[in-house]
Amino acid sequence: xxxxxxxxxxxxxxxxxxxxxxxxxxxxxxxxxxxxxxxxxxxxxxxxxxxxxxxxxxxxxxxxxxxxxxxxxxxxxxxxxxxxxxxxxxxxxxxxxxxxxxxxxxxxxxxxxxxxxxxxxxxxxxxxxxxxxxxxxxxxxxxxxxxxxxxxxxxxx
Amino acid sequence: xxxxxxxxxxxxxxxxxxxxxxxxxxxxxxxxxxxxxxxxxxxxxxxxxxxxxxxxxxxxxxxxxxxxxxxxxxxxxxxxxxxxxxxxxxxxxxxxxxxxxxxxxxxxxxxxxxxxxxxxxxxxxxxxxxxxxxxxxxxxxxxxxxxxxxxxxxxxxxxxxxxxxxxxxxxxxxxxxxxxxxxxxxxxxxxxxxxxxxxxxxxxxxxxxxxxxxxxxxxxxxxxxxxxxxxxx
Numbered sequence: 152x153x154x155x156x157x158x159x160x161x162x163x164x165x166x167x168x169x170x171x172x173x174x175x176x177x178x179x180x181x182x183x184x185x186x187x188x189x190x191x192x193x194x195x196x197x198x199x200x201x202x203x204x205x206x207x208x209x210x211x212x213x214x215x216x217x218x219x220x221x222x223x224x225x226x227x228x229x230x231x232x233x234x235x236x237x238x239x240x241x242x243x244x245x246x247x248x249x250x251x252x253x254x255x256x257x258x259x260x261x262x263x264x265x266x267x268x269x270x271x272x273x274x275x276x277x278x279x280x281x282x283x284x285x286x287x288x289x290x291x292x293x294x295x296x297x298x299x300x301x302x303x304x305x306x307x308x
Numbered sequence: 309x310x311x312x313x314x315x316x317x318x319x320x321x322x323x324x325x326x327x328x329x330x331x332x333x334x335x336x337x338x339x340x341x342x343x344x345x346x347x348x349x350x351x352x353x354x355x356x357x358x359x360x361x362x363x364x365x366x367x368x369x370x371x372x373x374x375x376x377x378x379x380x381x382x383x384x385x386x387x388x389x390x391x392x393x394x395x396x397x398x399x400x401x402x403x404x405x406x407x408x409x410x411x412x413x414x415x416x417x418x419x420x421x422x423x424x425x426x427x428x429x430x431x432x433x434x435x436x437x438x439x440x441x442x443x444x445x446x447x448x449x450x451x452x453x454x455x456x457x458x459x460x461x462x463x464x465x466x467x468x469x470x471x472x473x474x475x476x477x478x479x480x481x482x483x484x485x486x487x488x489x490x491x492x493x494x495x496x497x498x499x500x501x502x503x504x505x506x507x508x509x510x511x512x513x514x515x516x517x518x519x520x521x522x523x524x525x526x527x528x529x530x531x532x533x534x535x536x537x538x539x540x541x
Contacts, residue, residue: 199344204366221339221347232347280361281496
């Protein structure tokens with residue numbers, strides 16, 4: 152009987168702890184907002200070339216998704232090779248900036264760490280090529296530098 | 309075929325692949341050199357070569373069980389020797405498109421030329437059909453293309469350079485004719501050959517049906533190893 156009461160009390164405490172935790176308002180996320188023009192001019196072409204293939208980050212199943220010409224179109228009615236629509240640019244920008252959310256800042260964020268080789272400070276990336284090569288060679292890769300300077304707002308735009 | 313006996317033993321590989329398939333708008337080789345903002349590949353040709361490691365599987369998801377036969381690619385090669393490499397497939401199952409390279413580890417082409425095709429290398433397999441095959445030179449690369457117009461083979465000549473390892477890589481898509489992303493069969497082919505007299509490397513034949521192929525293979529191997537350990541313990 153004592154055991155049953157002890158178990159019941161423990162369950163009650165655990166339940167209230169869980170409910171209490173759920174009741175806490177999550178802190179609002181501070182999503183970085185680097186230049187949308189810099190994204191369109193400099194970053195988006197790199198993402199189209201390196202990430203946005205339909206079976207990769209052109210898939211609507213992926214959180215980080217990039218849409219555009221010659222890749223997956225956000226609106227299937229869009230001509231395959233028509234220029235990127237405003238909607239595609241806006242959505243790709245939002246998904247990309249969301250990938251910059253990280254406790255230690257944008258330079259440590261998934262957008263900048265996942266496409267690097269692990270030995271170059273990368274965080275691991277399932278979608279490396281058939282030779283195990285990450286999308287960028289390292290922090291000295293000009294394409295990565297373009298992403299990084301944009302991400303931290305140092306691209307002058 | 310000019311492969312020397314004992315060294316250039318013809319390699320015949322029959323690759324049977326489980327494949328699913330997803331193609332999207334990005335499938336026209338004419339667009340591979342175009343800027344990405346115009347829907348192009350930005351110079352990617354999706355051969356899966358050492359310097360163009362992405363293959364057709366980044367756009368197409370495998371569906372089906374295509375077979376591809378590779379003949380004439382030697383297990384070891386003699387520098388300066390000419391080899392005739394033939395890839396063939398069953399065109400009655402659907403039109404196949406290929407992007408192919410024979411290259412060094414640095415990505416230089418391996419003395420690649422494209423002889424005039426036999427009827428099987430022409431559209432619809434017809435002696436009067438249009439050429440199904442083409443050769444694009446892009447810097448150090450030579451990319452062999454096969455259009456999806458009903459050909460059933462491509463023959464490529466290779467003048468082997470003096471390199472430790474050479475690679476045959478190809479992205480192969482067999483269309484289901486639906487003009488949709490789904491239903492295409494996909495093959496990523498990678499075969500290596502080593503210079504005669506060099507220590508054996510870890511080369512050989514490899515093929516995957518998509519980017520998930522390797523992790524799945526690793527999982528199967530790990531499970532098999534675990535089972536073997538369980539039985540022996």
